[in-house]
Amino acid sequence: MNKMKINIGPQHPSTHGVLQIITELDGENIVNCETEIGYLHRGMEKLAENRTYLQYLPMVDRVDYLGGFFNSFAFCDAVENLSQTEVPQRAKYIRVLMMELNRIASHLLWLGTYLLELGAISPYFYAFREREMILRFFEKLTGQRLMYNYFKFGGVRKDIEFTEDIEEILKVLPEKLKDYERIIADNPVFLERTKDMGIITEEAALNYSITGPNLRATGIKYDTRKESDYYKDIDFNVITAEKSDALNRYLVRTGEIKESMKIISQCLDWLKTDTSDCISSKINEINLKLPEGEYISKTEAPRGLTLCCLVSDGSEKPYRVKWRTGSFYAVQILPELLKGHTVPDIMAIYGSLDVILPEVDR
Amino acid sequence: MNYIYNLYLELLCRLGIPEIFGEITFAVIPFVIIAAVLILVVLFLVLFERKLLAFFVQRKGPNRVGLYGCLQTVADAIKLLFKENIKINAGDRILFNLAPILSLTPVIIIWGLLPYTSNFEFMKFDFSLLFYIALTFIPLIAVFLAGYSSNNKYSIIGAVRAVVQGISFELPILFVILAVSVLSSSLNLYEITNAQNHFGIFGWYVFPCFLGFLIMLIALPAELNRCPFDLSEAESELIAGYNTEYSGMRFALFFLAEYSLLFASSALIAVLFFGGYNSPFGIYLAELLPVKAILTSILIYAEQIFWFFLKTMLIVSFYIWVRATLPRIPAHKLVNISWKYLLPASIINFIIVLLIKVIFGGAEW
Numbered sequence: 001m002n003k004m005k006i007n008i009g010p011q012h013p014s015t016h017g018v019l020q021i022i023t024e025l026d027g028e029n030i031v032n033c034e035t036e037i038g039y040l041h042r043g044m045e046k047l048a049e050n051r052t053y054l055q056y057l058p059m060v061d062r063v064d065y066l067g068g069f070f071n072s073f074a075f076c077d078a079v080e081n082l083s084q085t086e087v088p089q090r091a092k093y094i095r096v097l098m099m100e101l102n103r104i105a106s107h108l109l110w111l112g113t114y115l116l117e118l119g120a121i122s123p124y125f126y127a128f129r130e131r132e133m134i135l136r137f138f139e140k141l142t143g144q145r146l147m148y149n150y151f152k153f154g155g156v157r158k159d160i161e162f163t164e165d166i167e168e169i170l171k172v173l174p175e176k177l178k179d180y181e182r183i184i185a186d187n188p189v190f191l192e193r194t195k196d197m198g199i200i201t202e203e204a205a206l207n208y209s210i211t212g213p214n215l216r217a218t219g220i221k222y223d224t225r226k227e228s229d230y231y232k233d234i235d236f237n238v239i240t241a242e243k244s245d246a247l248n249r250y251l252v253r254t255g256e257i258k259e260s261m262k263i264i265s266q267c268l269d270w271l272k273t274d275t276s277d278c279i280s281s282k283i284n285e286i287n288l289k290l291p292e293g294e295y296i297s298k299t300e301a302p303r304g305l306t307l308c309c310l311v312s313d314g315s316e317k318p319y320r321v322k323w324r325t326g327s328f329y330a331v332q333i334l335p336e337l338l339k340g341h342t343v344p345d346i347m348a349i350y351g352s353l354d355v356i357l358p359e360v361d362r
Numbered sequence: 363m364n365y366i367y368n369l370y371l372e373l374l375c376r377l378g379i380p381e382i383f384g385e386i387t388f389a390v391i392p393f394v395i396i397a398a399v400l401i402l403v404v405l406f407l408v409l410f411e412r413k414l415l416a417f418f419v420q421r422k423g424p425n426r427v428g429l430y431g432c433l434q435t436v437a438d439a440i441k442l443l444f445k446e447n448i449k450i451n452a453g454d455r456i457l458f459n460l461a462p463i464l465s466l467t468p469v470i471i472i473w474g475l476l477p478y479t480s481n482f483e484f485m486k487f488d489f490s491l492l493f494y495i496a497l498t499f500i501p502l503i504a505v506f507l508a509g510y511s512s513n514n515k516y517s518i519i520g521a522v523r524a525v526v527q528g529i530s531f532e533l534p535i536l537f538v539i540l541a542v543s544v545l546s547s548s549l550n551l552y553e554i555t556n557a558q559n560h561f562g563i564f565g566w567y568v569f570p571c572f573l574g575f576l577i578m579l580i581a582l583p584a585e586l587n588r589c590p591f592d593l594s595e596a597e598s599e600l601i602a603g604y605n606t607e608y609s610g611m612r613f614a615l616f617f618l619a620e621y622s623l624l625f626a627s628s629a630l631i632a633v634l635f636f637g638g639y640n641s642p643f644g645i646y647l648a649e650l651l652p653v654k655a656i657l658t659s660i661l662i663y664a665e666q667i668f669w670f671f672l673k674t675m676l677i678v679s680f681y682i683w684v685r686a687t688l689p690r691i692p693a694h695k696l697v698n699i700s701w702k703y704l705l706p707a708s709i710i711n712f713i714i715v716l717l718i719k720v721i722f723g724g725a726e727w
Contacts, residue, residue: 006515013601028519028693119590119690125419189590189689343519344599344692 003031010039014117014347017357019331028342033335037360044362048321053079053288061147063323064359066109069102070301072151074308077297079153082290082312088278091155092230097267098150100260105134106302107253110354115184117347118193123184130176137165153288155280163268170265177257194246198337198349205244208333212304212326213252214353217244224300236263246352289316303327303354327359396473404621405435411682418686445610453513461511462615465504468497469622476629477551477638479666491549494630495539498585501619502528509604520603523593523693530700531584537708538574541715542567542634555638562644568635570718573711575635577704582627584696586620589685593693624678632673639666
C-alpha cells in the first residue's frame, strides 16, 4: 500500500502553537515522522545583546508565556549572582510563592488543553475556572495576567499586602482536584487512551535530556528546587512515577499541583509571621553594569529545567544570553515516541509532553 | 386524507393547473412541511445543546441574540446561508456537491416515518422500522463520498473512519431491532408503540430488552458520528474530518443532517424501548379532563406529541451529557468495542428476548 504523507501543523488546532509534524502514514499507522520547529522564533537571545539589562527584563516573560515568573526569576537570578546582590529573605519567599502559583496555573492550563485534545470538552473549562482565580490574583498584584515583569534585580517590585486571595485558592483547589480525579483519572476512556502511550524510557530521557515532569515520571528524582537556596527551609516532596507514559505524566503533574499548594501555604505562613518590609535590595537598575563573567542560573520551570546562561563583558548590555528550556528537548523526542502509534495517539502523546512552542523557538 | 387530496386537486383545477401535476406534487408537500419543521427543530436542538453544554461547564451559553440567546442559532443559520460556497478545483466535483444533499434527504424521509401520534396517517406502513434502518445508513455513504471527493488527506482519513465505524456498528443495531420486532411481532413503528401500551410504564420494552437498550444507546452515537465516537470529524486530529473542505450552505446541510439524525435516533430509542407516544401512566391525562369528546381526542393527540418529544429530548440530553463528559475513543478501540462486546451482547439479548417471548407469548411481554 502507498504511504501517505500528511502535515500536522503549523496551523493545526491542537498543536496549540506552531509546530509542524510531518508524518508518514500507512493507513492510520505512523511509519515515520519528523518535527519542524522555528515558526515562532523571535530571536529572544539576540535581542538581549543590544539592550540594557533593565530593558531586557520585561521581555524574558515572553520566553514561556505560561511560566512568566520562572523566566523572570532565571534572568534575575543570573544578574544577581553576577553582580553579587543579596536578595532579602522576604523577597525570596514572595518569589517562591509566585512561582509555585504560576506552576499551578501552568499545569492547570495543560490539564485543560490536554483533555480537549483527547476530545473531552468539560475539563477544559473547569481547569480554566481554577486558573482564573490565580490569574486574578496575579493581576491584582502585578497588573498583568501573563507578562508580569514583577521580579526585579535584587527583589520584587511590590509587597504582597493581601493574602485572602491565596487562602481562597488554597481552600478551593483541593476539592476541585478531587473533582478532576473523578472526571479524568477515574474515566476508563481516559485511562485507555493514555496508559502505555508514548513511553519514555529512563535511558532515552537522559539521552534526550528531558527534564521536568516528563523525566520525573520515569522515576528519576531530579528536581533542582531541592538544590536551590530558595527552597531550603521548605518541606515538599518530589513527585515521581515508575514509568513515563502519558498517564503517569498526568499523575505527576497533578501531584505537583498538590505539592505546590503545600509550598505556598508554608510561604504564606512565613510571610505572615515576618515583619520586615524589605522586599528589594538597593541596586542601580538603570545603569546596571555587571562585572565580567559568566553565570548559569537553574530554575525548575513547569516544563522542565530552565537554564539562563548570562555572559557579561563588563558593559551595560549582556554580551550573550542563552536560554535552555524544557519544551525544546521534549519536541526532539517526539518522533521516537510517535513511531508505531496511530493518528489519534499523536495528540495523546504530544499533548502529554506539555510543549509550549514559544519556549521551543524562543 | 382523501378529503384533503380532493380539496387540493380542486384548488389546482381552479388555478388552471393540470390534474397530473397535482397528483405528483401532493406526495411531495408533506416532505416540504417536514423539512421546514426539521429545520426549526434542529435550530432549537442546537441551541438546547449549547445551553446544556454551557450549563455543564458553568458558563452562560449564548445569551446575546434574542431573549436569553434564543435567536442565536437563527443568526448562525443566516450567516451560513450568506457565506461563500468555496468550490474545489481538484477532486470529484459532482460527488462533492451531491454528498450534502444525500446526507440530508434520507433524514427528512426518516422524520416522516416517526410515529408522533397514534393517528399520523402520513407514511404509515408495515416494515417502516426496516425502512428506517435502511435510510440511516445513507448519510454514512454521504459522509464517505464527501471525504472521498474533497481531495484532502484529512477528509479521506475521516471518511474511511466513518465507514469502518458504520460497518462495525450496523450489526449490533440490527440484532437489537430484530429482538424488538420479535417482541412486538411487527416491523411497523406504530404497532411496536401500541404493543407497549399495556400496564403503563411496565409495558415498555426497556424491561425485557434492557441489554438491547444499552447496546442501542452505545451504538447509535457511533452511527451518528457523535461524541465520544466523533472520529470522522475529530477536530483535534483531523481539523474537521470529512467536511474540512465544505463551507456555507453545503456545510450547513451536513450540520442539519447530523442534528436531525440525532433527534431521529433518539426518537427511535424512545419508540422502541420507552413506548413512544404512550403515556407512562397507562392512561392519557387528557382523558381525565371533563371536556367534550371531540376536544378530548384532540387533547390526546397533543399529549401524545408531548410524551414523544419529552422522551426524545431526554435521550438527546443524555447524549449531550455524554458529549460533555467523555473523551474521544480512538478508531481501532471503537472497532474492538463493537465486535468484541456489542455484537455478542446483542446476540445474548436476542436469545433472552426469544425466551421471554416463548414463556409469556403475545405482543405485550
